[in-house]
Amino acid sequence: MEMRRLGSNGPEISVIGLGTWEAGGDQWGKRSDDDAIRAMHAAIDAGMNWIDTAESYGGGRSEELIGEVLRDRGDEVLVFTKVAHFASGLRRDDIRRAIRGSLKRLGIDRVDLYQIHWPAEHIVPIEEAWSTMAEVADAGLARHIGVSNFDRTLVERCLAIRQVDSVQNRLSLLAQRDRDSFLPWLAEHGIGYLGYSPLAFRLLTGSITRETTFEPDDWRSGQGDVGYYDEYFAPEVIGPHLDKVERLRTIAEGLGVPTATLALRAVLEITGVSGVIVGSRDERHVRDNTWAGEFRLDGETKREIDAIFLG
Numbered sequence: 001m002e003m004r005r006l007g008s009n010g011p012e013i014s015v016i017g018l019g020t021w022e023a024g025g026d027q028w029g030k031r032s033d034d035d036a037i038r039a040m041h042a043a044i045d046a047g048m049n050w051i052d053t054a055e056s057y058g059g060g061r062s063e064e065l066i067g068e069v070l071r072d073r074g075d076e077v078l079v080f081t082k083v084a085h086f087a088s089g090l091r092r093d094d095i096r097r098a099i100r101g102s103l104k105r106l107g108i109d110r111v112d113l114y115q116i117h118w119p120a121e122h123i124v125p126i127e128e129a130w131s132t133m134a135e136v137a138d139a140g141l142a143r144h145i146g147v148s149n150f151d152r153t154l155v156e157r158c159l160a161i162r163q164v165d166s167v168q169n170r171l172s173l174l175a176q177r178d179r180d181s182f183l184p185w186l187a188e189h190g191i192g193y194l195g196y197s198p199l200a201f202r203l204l205t206g207s208i209t210r211e212t213t214f215e216p217d218d219w220r221s222g223q224g225d226v227g228y229y230d231e232y233f234a235p236e237v238i239g240p241h242l243d244k245v246e247r248l249r250t251i252a253e254g255l256g257v258p259t260a261t262l263a264l265r266a267v268l269e270i271t272g273v274s275g276v277i278v279g280s281r282d283e284r285h286v287r288d289n290t291w292a293g294e295f296r297l298d299g300e301t302k303r304e305i306d307a308i309f310l311g
Contacts, residue, residue: 001014001015001016001046001047001048001290001293001294002014002015002268002293002294003015003049004274004275005192005274006113006144006165006166006192006194006274006275007165007166007190007191007192007274008190008191009144009163009165009190010113010144010165010166010192010274011050011078011112011143011144012049013049013050013078013274013275014047014048014049014050014275014293015268015274015275015276015292015293016048016264016268016275016276016277016278016289016290016292016293017043017048017049017050017051017052017080017194017275017276017277017278018039018040018043018048018050018051018052018277018278018279018280018286019051019052019053019196019277019278019279020036020040020051020052020053020057020062020065020066020279021054021057021062021279022036022279022280023036023039023040023053023057023058023061023062023065023066023279033065035282035283036062036065037065037068037069038283039280039282039283039285039286040065040066040069041069041073041283042283042284042286042287043286043290044069044073044076044077045287046286046287046290047290047293048077048286048290049076049077049078050077050078050079050080050112050275051066051069051077051078051079051080052080052081052168052194052196052277053066053079053080053081053082054081054082054083054084054087054117055081055082055083055084055087055088055098055101055102056082056084056086056087056117060101060102060105063081063102063105063106064105064106066079066106067105067106067107067108070106070107070108071107074108078112078113079106079108079111079112079113080111080112080113080114080115080194081102081106081111081113081114081115082114082115082116082117082148083095083098083099083102083114083115083116083117084116084117084118085117085118085120085123085124086118087117088101089123089124090116090120090123090124090128090129090132091124091128091129091132092128092131092132092135095129095132095133095136096132096135096136099111099114099136099141099142100141102114103141109140109141110140110141110142110143111141111142111143112142112143112144113142113143113144113145113146113165113166114133114136114137114141114142114144114145114146115145115146115147115148115166115168116129116130116133116146116147116148116150117148117149118148118149119147119149119150119154126154126157126158127157127160127161130147130157130158130161130162131161131162133145133162134161134162137162144165144166145162145164145165146164146165146166146167146168146192146194147164147166147167147168148167148168148169148196149168149169149170150167150169151182152181152182152185155167155186155191159189163190163191164189164191165191165192166191166192166193166194166274167186167191167192167193167194168193168194168195168196168277169182169193169194169195169196170195170196170197171193171195171196171197171198171267171270171273171276172195172197172198172199172200172204172263172267173200173204173244173248173263173266173267173305173308173309174200174203174204174232174241174244174309175197175200175231176270176309176310178193179270183270183271183272183273184271184272186272187271187272192274193272193273193274194274194275194276194277195267195273195275195276195277196276196277197228197277198263198264198267198276198277198278199260199263199264199278200232200241200263201220201228201232201233203232203233203238203241203242203245204245204248204259204260204263205258205259205260205263206245206248206249206252206258206259206260207260208242208245209242210238210239210242220232220233222234244308244309245259247308248262248263248305248308251301251304251305255301257291257295258288258291260288260289260292261288261289261291261292262292262297262305264276264278264289264292265292265295265296265297266297266302266305268292268293269296269297269302
C-alpha cells in the first residue's frame with residue numbers, strides 16, 4: 001500500500017488507516033467484539049499500519065479491544081487516540097489522567113499520536129489544553145500530538161505554543177470544505193492531515209439506497225442525536241446525495257473498481273491529505289478498502305468526479 005509521511009516530523013503511515021468508532025459499539029447498531037478484533041487483524045494483514053481510536057468510543061471499549069490485538073501485533077501497527085471534553089475533559093489534570101487511562105486500556109507505554117478530539121472553547125481555552133498536550137509529549141507518553149475538528153484559527157493558536165503534528169477533520173467527496181485553503185496552508189506548515197469519514201458514513205459505498213433502513217440504535221436512523229444525520233441522512237438531503245453516488249458508480253464500473261474504492265482514492269488524490277480513516281467491523285470490507293491505496297486516478301477521471309461533487 002502507498003505510504004506517506006504524517007506532516008514534516010511524523011511517522012510514515014499507510015494512506016488508509018482503520019477507524020474504530022464502530023468497534024466501540026455505541027451508536028452503530030448490533031456489534032460483536034470478535035468481529036471488531038477480526039477486522040483489526042485483517043487491516044494489519046492488508047497493509048494498514050495504524051489504527052485510530054478515542055477514549056469516548058464505547059466508553060473506552062474500543063481501546064480495550066485494540067489492546068487485545070496489540071498483545072500479539074503491537075510491533076506492526078501505530079496507535080492514534082484522542083481525549084475529549086465530553087469524556088475525561090480538557091483541563092490540565094483531566095488530560096493527564098486521560099492519557100494514562102488510554103494507555104492502561106491499550107496496554108502500552110505511549111501512543112504514537114495523541115489528539116484533542118473536539119475544541120471546547122466554552123469550557124477551556126485551547127491554550128491550556130494544548131500546553132498540556134505538549135507536556136504529555138514531553139513526558140514520553142505520546143510520540144506526536146495533534147488535533148481533530150479544528151479550523152485554521154485554532155491551529156494557529158496552538159502553533160504559538162508547540163508544533164501541531166496533525167489535523168484530523170471530516171473529509172469526503174460530500175464534505176470538501178478543507179480542500180481549497182486549509183489543506184494547502186497545513187502543508188506549508190508541515191502539518192499532516194487525516195481525513196475521517198471518507199465514505200460519508202457509507203453513503204459513498206453504493207450500498208445504501210432510498211429503501212435502506214437502520215436499526216433504532218444506529219444514529220443514521222435519526223434516533224441517535226448525532227448532528228451528522230441532518231447533513232447526510234435526513235429525508236430532504238439523502239436523495240441528492242444518492243444521485244451523485246449513482247453517477248460515481250458509473251465511473252467506477254468503467255474503471256472496474258468498487259464505488260467505495262473510487263470514492264476513497266478520489267479523496268487520497270486531494271493535495272495535502274496524508275491518509276484517510278475508514279471504519280468497519282467487517283473484515284471483508286476492510287480488505288476491500290485497501291485497494292484504494294494501490295492505484296492512481298488519471299486527470300480526466302478526477303475532473304469527472306469533481307464535476308459531480310463540486311460542479
